[in-house]
Amino acid sequence: MVERKISIMDSVRRASQSVIAGVDKKDIKHWVEIHIMGKAYKVPADLTIMQAIEYAGYRLIRSCGCRAGFCGACSTVYRKKGEYKLQTAMACQTRVEDGMFLVQIPFSPAEKPLYDIKKLEYEPSVFLKYFPEVARCLSCNTCTKSCPQDLQVMDYVQAALKGDFKAIAEDSFECIQCGLCALRCPAEIVQYHLAQFARRMYGKYGTLRDNNSEKRVREIEKGEFDKEFDRIMNLSADKLKNVYTEQQNTREVY
Amino acid sequence: MKIPYFPGCTLKTTAKNFEISALAVAKSMDIELVELPRWNCCGTVTSLTSDDLMRHLAPIRNLIRVEEMNDNGDMKDEYRLVALCSMCFNVLKRSDLRVKENPEELEKINNFMYLEKGYDGKVEVIHFLELLRDSGFDKIKNKVKVNLNGLKVAPYYGCLMLRPKEIGIDDPEDPTIQSGILNALGAESIDNPCKTRCCGSYQTVRDRYAVSELTYDIITRARKEGAELVTTSCPLCLFNLADRQKEVIEKHPEFKPMPVLYFTQLMALAFGLDETYCGFNQNYIDPRPLLREKDLLK
Numbered sequence: 001m002v003e004r005k006i007s008i009m010d011s012v013r014r015a016s017q018s019v020i021a022g023v024d025k026k027d028i029k030h031w032v033e034i035h036i037m038g039k040a041y042k043v044p045a046d047l048t049i050m051q052a053i054e055y056a057g058y059r060l061i062r063s064c065g066c067r068a069g070f071c072g073a074c075s076t077v078y079r080k081k082g083e084y085k086l087q088t089a090m091a092c093q094t095r096v097e098d099g100m101f102l103v104q105i106p107f108s109p110a111e112k113p114l115y116d117i118k119k120l121e122y123e124p125s126v127f128l129k130y131f132p133e134v135a136r137c138l139s140c141n142t143c144t145k146s147c148p149q150d151l152q153v154m155d156y157v158q159a160a161l162k163g164d165f166k167a168i169a170e171d172s173f174e175c176i177q178c179g180l181c182a183l184r185c186p187a188e189i190v191q192y193h194l195a196q197f198a199r200r201m202y203g204k205y206g207t208l209r210d211n212n213s214e215k216r217v218r219e220i221e222k223g224e225f226d227k228e229f230d231r232i233m234n235l236s237a238d239k240l241k242n243v244y245t246e247q248q249n250t251r252e253v254y
Numbered sequence: 255m256k257i258p259y260f261p262g263c264t265l266k267t268t269a270k271n272f273e274i275s276a277l278a279v280a281k282s283m284d285i286e287l288v289e290l291p292r293w294n295c296c297g298t299v300t301s302l303t304s305d306d307l308m309r310h311l312a313p314i315r316n317l318i319r320v321e322e323m324n325d326n327g328d329m330k331d332e333y334r335l336v337a338l339c340s341m342c343f344n345v346l347k348r349s350d351l352r353v354k355e356n357p358e359e360l361e362k363i364n365n366f367m368y369l370e371k372g373y374d375g376k377v378e379v380i381h382f383l384e385l386l387r388d389s390g391f392d393k394i395k396n397k398v399k400v401n402l403n404g405l406k407v408a409p410y411y412g413c414l415m416l417r418p419k420e421i422g423i424d425d426p427e428d429p430t431i432q433s434g435i436l437n438a439l440g441a442e443s444i445d446n447p448c449k450t451r452c453c454g455s456y457q458t459v460r461d462r463y464a465v466s467e468l469t470y471d472i473i474t475r476a477r478k479e480g481a482e483l484v485t486t487s488c489p490l491c492l493f494n495l496a497d498r499q500k501e502v503i504e505k506h507p508e509f510k511p512m513p514v515l516y517f518t519q520l521m522a523l524a525f526g527l528d529e530t531y532c533g534f535n536q537n538y539i540d541p542r543p544l545l546r547e548k549d550l551l552k
Contacts, residue, residue, distance in 0.1 A: 085368070124267045139294040139312035141370065158294040162266040186308070 032098040043096060049076055050091035053104070062106035069093040072176030075105040075148075075183075088146040088180045108179025110190040115197070122205035124163020131194045134160050136187035143181035143191050149174050153181045153191050160194060165206045168198035257385070258320050258335050259287035262296050262342040269339070269489040271533025275518040276338050276382060278531035282397055283389065287336060287382075288328070290319050296342040297349060299456070307362055313349035314363055317377040318370075325371075333376045336385055338518075340414035340488035347379040347421040381415055382518075383431050383487060384423050394438040399526030401440035405548055407520065408446040408481035409433055410472065412453050412491040426450070432485060432517055439524040444481040448472040453494040465494050466501035473499065473512050483541055485517040492516065496538035513541035523550060 030045035036056055043052040050064060065073030074091035081099030091104060113130040120126050127134055134157060143153035152171055159167035172195030181191040219225070235243065265273040280287045297312035316335070323329040337343035353360035354375050364372030386394065409432030416426040424431045429450065433443035451472055454465030472495060476484055486492050496514040503509050515537060522532045523545070534542050545551040 137295060137312075138308055139297075139315050140308065140366070141311075141315070145369070152292075154294065155292055161263040161295055163263075164266070 032096055032100075034096050034099075035101045037103055038101075045096065045098075047096055048092055049078075049089065049094050049096055049100075049102060050074055052096045053091065053102070060104075063091065063104040067092045070176060072178035073106075075108075075178045075180050076102060077105060077180075077183075078102045088148060088184065090148045090176075090178065093148065105179070105183065108182055110179060110182050110193060112190070112193050113197075117200055117204055120201065122165070122201060126201070127160040127163065127194070127198075130197060131160070131190070133187060133189050134194060137161070137189060138187055140186060142184050142186065143189075146180045146184040148178060148180065149176060151175060156195060156198075157189060157191055160198065165198050165202040168195055169202035169206070172196075172199065255284060256286045256288055256329065257332055258290050258323055258329060260290050260293055260296065260316060260335055260337045260342055260346065262337070262339045264339055264341075264489040269492070269516070269536075271519060271536040272338060272487075272489060272516040274533045275516060275522040275527075275531055278527050279518050279521040279525060280382075282525050282527065283386075283393060285385065285389075288323075290316060290335070291323065291328075292319060296337075296339075296345045298341060298345060302345070302348065307359055310349045310352065310359075310363060311366065313346045314353060314360075314373050316346060317350055317379075318367075318373050320377045321374055322371065324376075334378045334380050334385075336380055336382050338382050338487065340381070340412065341490060343379065343381045344414040344421065348418075350375075350377060350379050351421060381423050381487070383415070383435070386435060387431055391434045391438040394435060394521070398439055398524045400524050400550060402436075402520065402524050402550060403440045405441040405520075405545075405550065406444050406480050406482045407436050407441045408444040408476035408479060408484050409436060409449060409517065410446065410453075410476075410484050410486045410491060410495065410514075411450050412486065412488050413450065414488055416450060432487075435517060435521065436485070439520060441520065441524075444476065444479045446472070446476045446479055446481065446484075448475045453488075453491040454498075455490060455494070458490075458494050458498065462498060462501050463505070466498040466505065469495050469498040470502045470506055470509065473502070474509070477510075477512060481512070482544060483513045483515060485515050485520060487517055493538070499539060511539050513537060513539045513544060515541055 028044045031042050032045045033040055033042055034052060035041070036053055036058070041052070041056040043055050047055055050060070050067065053060065063074050065071035069090055069092060072090070076089045076091040076094065077086060078089065078100045079086050080097065081101070115130055137154070137157050139154060139158065141154045143157065144151070144155070147153050151174060156168040156171040159171065175192050175195050177192045177196070179192060182189065185191065232240070232243065261273055277287055293316055295312050296316065297309060303309055320333060320335045324331065324333060335346065337346060353363065353373065360373060360375065411429045411432070416422040416424060416429055419426050427450070436443040448471060452468060453472070454468045458465040473484065484495060486495065492514050499509070499511050503511070519532050519534065529551070534540065542551055
């Protein structure tokens with residue numbers, strides 16, 4: 001047998017299978033039946049959709065990323081048996097349910113305009129210039145209902161029509177760019193690119209410039225931190241680990 | 255009095271002066287126009303298609319917001335929704351009427367809402383002009399600090415607040431509602447036979463010169479009747495009547511520009527409100543030289 005080098009992604013995948021790692025199949029009491037691209041599988045009921053797909057034997061090379069609900073790569077569309085409603089989810093954040101018919105969406109073919117932010121005017125009209133399809137919004141709210149982050153997507157699209165940069169930036173702040181809104185939109189609007197555009201514009205023109213970062217850059221240039229850097233660079237590996245652990249303990253991490 | 259109010263996108267962008275002046279005028283008359291929370295596009299003209307219910311989601315959703323305001327206590331039994339823009343008024347009111355007359359259509363729309371509150375049909379869409387008329391022109395008269403005596407104004411109505419007659423707020427052939435207000439302000443209301451003539455509407459995007467001929471007729475007729483400026487309550491009419499005067503001058507070099515204002519701007523002026531509330535700086539044709547000439551403005 002050819003020895004295969006274990007990649008980082010393989011290690012990550014194994015680490016994320018903690019719920020079933022080391023458990024004998026006969027000890028797992030609860031099972032559900034799911035359908036992956038039309039084919040039925042019995043999987044342990046406590047898996048996420050992503051874990052279940054891998055449990056069933058698939059190796060995901062697209063449609064998976066951070067496995068922590070942040071990267072937006074694992075968009076899933078599913079329908080449950082006997083329900084008319086087509087549902088959307090992040091595969092790594094949603095537990096399997098009996099009777100799910102699943103398909104992964106590895107990529108959204110979304111139009112993305114090119115613009116030079118330095119040359120744009122901070123005017124409501126820029127929205128319709130780069131995203132003219134926004135005017136086709138019917139206020140059907142399908143985008144909002146498809147958002148795995150529970151954002152008020154329709155509200156921020158409507159805010160674009162009002163030219164309210166701040167509202168879009170704030171309402172879309174937690175967007176993970178999974179693209180499900182754009183795929184479900186009957187008006188074919190690309191909501192998440194619109195939102196990113198608005199956040200960039202708001203960041204550049206709508207908010208106060210932070211003086212502290214410029215001040216810090218000047219401090220770095222003046223060499224105020226050189227001594228400390230030298231000290232850290234010259235530490236032994238063990239001491240460096242201690243410094244790192246201490247620093248981590250003093251910070252709040254998610 | 256607190257009452258829900260629907261601004262619409264134009265009042266937040268190219269017609270800010272309409273909103274600023276109207277809100278200030280309302281406040282002086284003890285009317286608090288409360289902006290509808292989470293309002294969306296009124297639906298614009300696209301919602302008037304007869305076979306496409308999907309297009310009515312936008313207006314109906316706005317009406318639902320009014321009911322929600324009452325449900326959550328932001329409004330106390332106030333189901334009227336005030337619109338300023340004539341286009342928004344027309345679309346909201348026609349959609350409301352349509353679903354009230356066709357319960358099966360409303361049911362379809364409500365089914366589509368899925369997991370959201372449906373529309374219970376409780377809302378009445380009104381135009382700000384109606385609100386002013388119903389509170390009495392005398393009440394306006396009492397608020398006047400700067401009498402507009404000597405100012406000759408031709409009100410223009412267009413079509414959207416008058417037609418179809420089921421939703422119209424005045425006589426579709428001979429509307430007078432703006433005259434009532436202008437007279438109360440002390441101005442002389444000039445009757446323009448072209449007051450309900452089409453402004454050209456969205457043709458302005460396709461063929462600006464087709465529209466500028468209409469502008470030429472409407473403004474020239476108003477001037478012939480003795481008017482010095484024109485008032486309206488529709489941002490699209492205002493754009494066509496005012497900004498298209500540039501094209502009028504191209505074709506008719508002898509034409510002299512005439513300012514076109516929102517009626518609320520003149521109300522703000524007459525109520526003696528600060529000039530920032532009159533919003534004259536956003537008008538396509540600056541009315542300030544004329545108003546200074548008339549001693550109405552410093």
